[in-house]
Amino acid sequence: MENIENIKAFGGWLSRYRHLSSSCNCEMTFSVYLPPQAQSARVPSVYWLSGLTCSDDNFRSKAGAERYAAELGLALIIPDTSPRGDGVADAEDRYDLGQGAGFYVDATAEPWAAHYHMYTYVTRELPALVESSFPLMNGVRAVSGHSMGGHGALICALKNPGMYRSVSAFAPIANPVVCPWGEGCFSAYLGSDRARWEAYDATCLIESGARPGPLLVDQGSADGFLAEQLLPEHLQAACKTHGVDIRLRMQEGYDHSYYFIATFIGEHLAHHAEHLR
């Protein structure tokens, strides 16, 4: 693992690392923010999963999360959104498939199956790597994310009971098997068998009996992707039918941007801190 950047922020350190990933079969880059508290004790971790087109850089530079992480004593673990590089399959004319659009699944269809194993990467390889490398409390984790990464956060929590103490999402792709972004990526990465898609869909997982743990979701009412791609009402209906407690907040006038995330990330980190204590 190669340390490629260290920046002091809010009394802690924001660092970037590059490493050879066994699950993705290529070099992967991630960022870690260690709060000041990590200089003298192990701290809990919040994983942040980013949306389409993002790398690890967007969240760390635009969300303002480091301030709250420093106040609350939380580490932030910020992976990339896909494998990358010359030898990695891509759809160069599309922002919503291939590099930057890993969708947090383990691809089984070609040409994606060689590298696109973001689900295993974020739920297995990365936690093992960071918990053995940094002053983090073993197994004391929460997960959050935005849009494609909100979907990622939800399915990581739903598919791994007990792995995360809490989960939250901003404008998640809540029912990807029936929206264009999800259909495009799932058909490419997983093939035509829709039953395989449902294993990576938050709404379907809840309908199948999976339970997410303490869950907070924020959605902007002025989000241009709300009606076609995000479908939080499907998630909410499944939760209602199956007696799952969901705090879904419609935030009046907010859009899909990082300003929306910046506005509410403090409340999300406080939600996680409450359950990570």
Added chain:
Amino acid sequence: MENIENIKAFGGWLSRYRHLSSSCNCEMTFSVYLPPQAQSARVPSVYWLSGLTCSDDNFRSKAGAERYAAELGLALIIPDTSPRGDGVADAEDRYDLGQGAGFYVDATAEPWAAHYHMYTYVTRELPALVESSFPLMNGVRAVSGHSMGGHGALICALKNPGMYRSVSAFAPIANPVVCPWGEGCFSAYLGSDRARWEAYDATCLIESGARPGPLLVDQGSADGFLAEQLLPEHLQAACKTHGVDIRLRMQEGYDHSYYFIATFIGEHLAHHAEHLR
């Protein structure tokens, strides 16, 4: 004036405008953040002047200032760093001259004199425009900035007694007449007469008797530009010699990035809020 973007953030609105500037003789773009308090009353303004290579976008997306502005009831006025466009002179192979590097002076030398009047733009044209267009308290202003914009904030305050209630700077170019960035821009924009340069140099202005009002300066000790370009010790020495009160804080381990600004912008806005009340 054309409104080209509106984004809700922290209960207020971040907006971007384009207008034909009479001082720069071209279209200029700026951003304004209006805090929630501006929906029912006029609020004070903090002008933010950005550094080399920046547009109005860097500060608004990376500094996290909107949160504090919303808490404190302050508007943020965020101009671009130079005139821009096809008809505007540029040094295309350089990041530190021409477009993105206006240096907050009124250029008198060719080919820059036709458009590069950022000093008049930020101290005269823009305040008149925004105070007549938005719910701002007339004449109740503070000014801050980073690097080239820290220099800009200092000279705007020093050259206009009473115009700003307070001033602050992050890693300002504190004595541009004797550093490479300043020498490069001043010789191009103002010609070879160094006396003209000194009228835009914070250290020289203090030595000539100008007084800045309540002044806060933060400087990172790990800033790679500190020794060659920024020279805060020159400013500090001039302040000491001339009995000027300066709060210059060396911040251990911080670099020149927006993470440094994000860490301390809350304290700067609190400094301004105290004097704007």
